[in-house]
Amino acid sequence: MDYNTLLQIVKEYGSPTYVYDAEKIVLQYKRLTKAFNNVKQLRINYAVKALSNISVLKLFNSIGSGLDTVSIQEVQLGLKAGFKPEDIIYTPNGVSLEEIENVAELGVQINIDNLSILEQFGSKHPKIPVCIRINPHVMAGGNTNISVGHIDSKFGISIHQIPLLLRIVENTNMTINGIHMHTGSDILDIDVFLYASEILFETAKNFKNLEFIDFGSGFKVPYKKGDIETNIEELGKKLSKRFNSFCKEYGKDLTLAFEPGKFLVSEAGVFLAKVNVVKQTTSTVFAQIDSGFNHLIRPMLYGSQHEIENISNPKGRERFYSVVGYICETDTFANNRRISEINEGDILCFKNAGAYCFTMASNYNSRYRPSEVLIYKGKPQLIRQRETFEDILRNQLEIAM
Numbered sequence: 001m002d003y004n005t006l007l008q009i010v011k012e013y014g015s016p017t018y019v020y021d022a023e024k025i026v027l028q029y030k031r032l033t034k035a036f037n038n039v040k041q042l043r044i045n046y047a048v049k050a051l052s053n054i055s056v057l058k059l060f061n062s063i064g065s066g067l068d069t070v071s072i073q074e075v076q077l078g079l080k081a082g083f084k085p086e087d088i089i090y091t092p093n094g095v096s097l098e099e100i101e102n103v104a105e106l107g108v109q110i111n112i113d114n115l116s117i118l119e120q121f122g123s124k125h126p127k128i129p130v131c132i133r134i135n136p137h138v139m140a141g142g143n144t145n146i147s148v149g150h151i152d153s154k155f156g157i158s159i160h161q162i163p164l165l166l167r168i169v170e171n172t173n174m175t176i177n178g179i180h181m182h183t184g185s186d187i188l189d190i191d192v193f194l195y196a197s198e199i200l201f202e203t204a205k206n207f208k209n210l211e212f213i214d215f216g217s218g219f220k221v222p223y224k225k226g227d228i229e230t231n232i233e234e235l236g237k238k239l240s241k242r243f244n245s246f247c248k249e250y251g252k253d254l255t256l257a258f259e260p261g262k263f264l265v266s267e268a269g270v271f272l273a274k275v276n277v278v279k280q281t282t283s284t285v286f287a288q289i290d291s292g293f294n295h296l297i298r299p300m301l302y303g304s305q306h307e308i309e310n311i312s313n314p315k316g317r318e319r320f321y322s323v324v325g326y327i328c329e330t331d332t333f334a335n336n337r338r339i340s341e342i343n344e345g346d347i348l349c350f351k352n353a354g355a356y357c358f359t360m361a362s363n364y365n366s367r368y369r370p371s372e373v374l375i376y377k378g379k380p381q382l383i384r385q386r387e388t389f390e391d392i393l394r395n396q397l398e399i400a401m
């Protein structure tokens with residue numbers, strides 16, 4: 001995305017705004033499928049929660065992707081975007097039996113991650129095949145906020161509970177057609193991932209009617225210079241080989257499934273915001289933008305470092321800035337970052353803003369959520385309008401006083 005196009009988008013649709021590049025999304029999708037082209041049946045289910053705009057979902061549908069969903073609303077969005085129910089997998093955590101039944105009714109693949117619901121669902125609907133989410137207790141990455149496979153995690157059915165799980169399956173006479181793991185959001189080490197996969201293969205041998213094995217996600221993308229990136233090609237080579245040999249052993253060609261979010265959309269997105277104020281204090285120069293953690297919470301929530309470029313003055317002399325927002329609370333995007341000289345009115349561009357950025361935006365401070373633009377076939381198109389005052393008041397009721 002060249003700077004002139006981005007500046008033009010701000011002129012046309014205002015600031016702040018999210019911009020996504022469809023071409024980059026497709027490129028990432030193709031890169032992943034290519035890395036696994038030795039597997040007979042591959043399924044990529046895009047994790048909707050990363051970026052759930054309906055036009056983005058339509059894009060994924062047009063390239064043959066499936067969907068990974070975590071709520072019935074995400075399922076409904078997917079169906080509205082044109083996905084067939086059988087191309088959607090539903091992987092909730094801690095939701096009610098009722099919601100799971102409602103999703104099953106729609107014909108969507110159910111993935112259950114606790115024994116209580118498994119037993120209840122299996123007893124009531126033994127004919128509906130379900131996938132089970134296993135917790136292999138493998139810790140991927142260092143940040144406990146985003147590592148969900150370890151021992152204290154609330155996600156998945158512990159491998160230590162497999163005997164209990166097998167008893168439930170036998171007693172209810174239900175069919176397990178898939179097994180799944182999602183160990184966390186950071187696969188730094190392919191060997192750790194392969195190790196977790198072995199646990200999944202071992203578990204898989206207990207089930208006779210499998211159709212697929214879902215390896216979840218956790219592909220890491222670089223956020224700043226020097227960041228490690230998951231080597232997809234190497235993972236593809238090693239896991240494909242192992243998967244194919246497992247299928248031989250199992251006696252059936254299973255589908256290998258993944259459900260990446262970040263890998264597919266993170267780098268395809270940028271967030272554009274305008275500098276309202278440049279404020280010099282005794283020790284720091286603050287650049288205050290017309291946004292805050294109400295629009296992009298990852299730096300405050302996870303300590304994520306999004307690269308920031310001043311696209312209004314890209315060739316300017318670099319100086320140190322702390323980039324902060326307009327929320328009446330600490331909302332720091334970057335501490336003492338080298339950025340080319342910033343003047344009030346300049347447009348800053350935050351990289352890696354495709355995943356978990358807009359979807360986590362809120363109306364805190366009664367601000368409007370930003371607009372979203374998709375560059376599709378070279379043409380920027382508005383895919384979400386900026387909110388208005390009506391949106392702030394929607395659902396609020398004034399009572400007599």
Ligand SMILES: *Cc1c(COP(=O)(O)O)cnc(C)c1O
Nearest residue numbers: 047091182185217218260261262
């Ligand atoms: C969030 C989530 C994903 C996507 O994770 P990324 O790190 O964005 O690739 C995949 N599967 C499940 C079950 C998830 O909850």
